[in-house]
Amino acid sequence: MTAADYVFWVFAILTVGSAAVVVLARSLIYNAFALLFTFFGVAGLYVLLGADFLAAAQLLVYVGGIMVLLLFGVMLTHRITDLDLRTETTQMVPGLIVGVGLFTIMAAVAFKTQWPEALRPLGPTTSDIGRMFLGEYLLAFEAASVLLLVALIGAAMIVRRKKDA
Amino acid sequence: MIGLEHYLLVSGALLSLGVVGLLTRRNAVNVLMSIELILNSANINLVAFSRFAAGGLDGQVFAVFVIVVAAAEVAVALAIVLTMYRLRRTPNLDDADILKG
Numbered sequence: 001m002t003a004a005d006y007v008f009w010v011f012a013i014l015t016v017g018s019a020a021v022v023v024l025a026r027s028l029i030y031n032a033f034a035l036l037f038t039f040f041g042v043a044g045l046y047v048l049l050g051a052d053f054l055a056a057a058q059l060l061v062y063v064g065g066i067m068v069l070l071l072f073g074v075m076l077t078h079r080i081t082d083l084d085l086r087t088e089t090t091q092m093v094p095g096l097i098v099g100v101g102l103f104t105i106m107a108a109v110a111f112k113t114q115w116p117e118a119l120r121p122l123g124p125t126t127s128d129i130g131r132m133f134l135g136e137y138l139l140a141f142e143a144a145s146v147l148l149l150v151a152l153i154g155a156a157m158i159v160r161r162k163k164d165a
Numbered sequence: 166m167i168g169l170e171h172y173l174l175v176s177g178a179l180l181s182l183g184v185v186g187l188l189t190r191r192n193a194v195n196v197l198m199s200i201e202l203i204l205n206s207a208n209i210n211l212v213a214f215s216r217f218a219a220g221g222l223d224g225q226v227f228a229v230f231v232i233v234v235a236a237a238e239v240a241v242a243l244a245i246v247l248t249m250y251r252l253r254r255t256p257n258l259d260d261a262d263i264l265k266g
Binding site: 002005008012015016019020023028031032035038039042045046048050051053054057058061062065066069070072073074076077078087088090092094095096098099100102103106107110111115116118119120125129132133137140144147148150151152154155156158159 | 166167168169170171172173174175177178179180181182183184185186188189190191192193194195197198199201202205208209212213215216217218221222223225226228229230232233234235236237238239240241243244245246247248250256257259
């Protein structure tokens with residue numbers, strides 16, 4: 001095994017292990033902070049895959065944005081007196097059966113298929129991604145910017161307290 | 166040697182855990198976290214295929230769009246969860262069983 005392989009296993013175990021804590025731990029705060037480590041692990045996997053821009057975007061958007069939003073969600077949906085932020089689970093056994101079955105099928109497919117062997121050479125990706133955004137994917141890029149604006153206004157509209165209601 | 170199938174394995178584990186969370190959690194914020202796990206697993210797949218299948222950078226561009234949609238989704242979903250909490254005083258999804266607010 002080379003050094004990169006060890007780094008892959010470290011990030012893979014970090015990602016999957018903390019994802020298991022997200023799903024299985026009872027305390028909402030533990031779930032939220034385990035999700036933080038999952039996002040870090042995924043960013044590490046992106047670096048190993050040569051996606052430098054995407055790793056930075058993952059850290060900025062997920063860790064800086066989505067994680068903070070989720071923590072706000074945790075804080076705002078519990079009374080301050082609820083020191084014990086436990087959550088309930090239902091249908092644990094059927095859920096686990098579905099999850100293990102899904103994983104088994106996907107692992108079998110991943111290891112039985114003959115994947116192409118070609119490797120994209122490593123190198124900086126940011127300028128190429130920027131060119132693709134403003135060339136080939138211009139329509140999708142503009143649509144994404146409109147989507148973000150609509151989501152921003154929509155979220156503010158939904159949580160607004162209506163004066164007449 | 167780490168190949169494509171190892172990344173697919175990590176991504177499959179993340180997706181399965183997300184599905185388990187979706188099926189078993191009652192708290193709406195937990196369900197949102199599970200959705201984030203599923204979106205991240207899809208992103209790992211996209212980036213891994215972009216590295217190993219020599220298809221150019223299209224996979225990474227797709228992954229950026231997935232991140233954008235995830236950010237928009239979590240903002241709107243949290244707004245809905247907060248409104249539901251204000252109306253029903255509960256974050257549990259199976260208590261939100263009325264159609265009329």
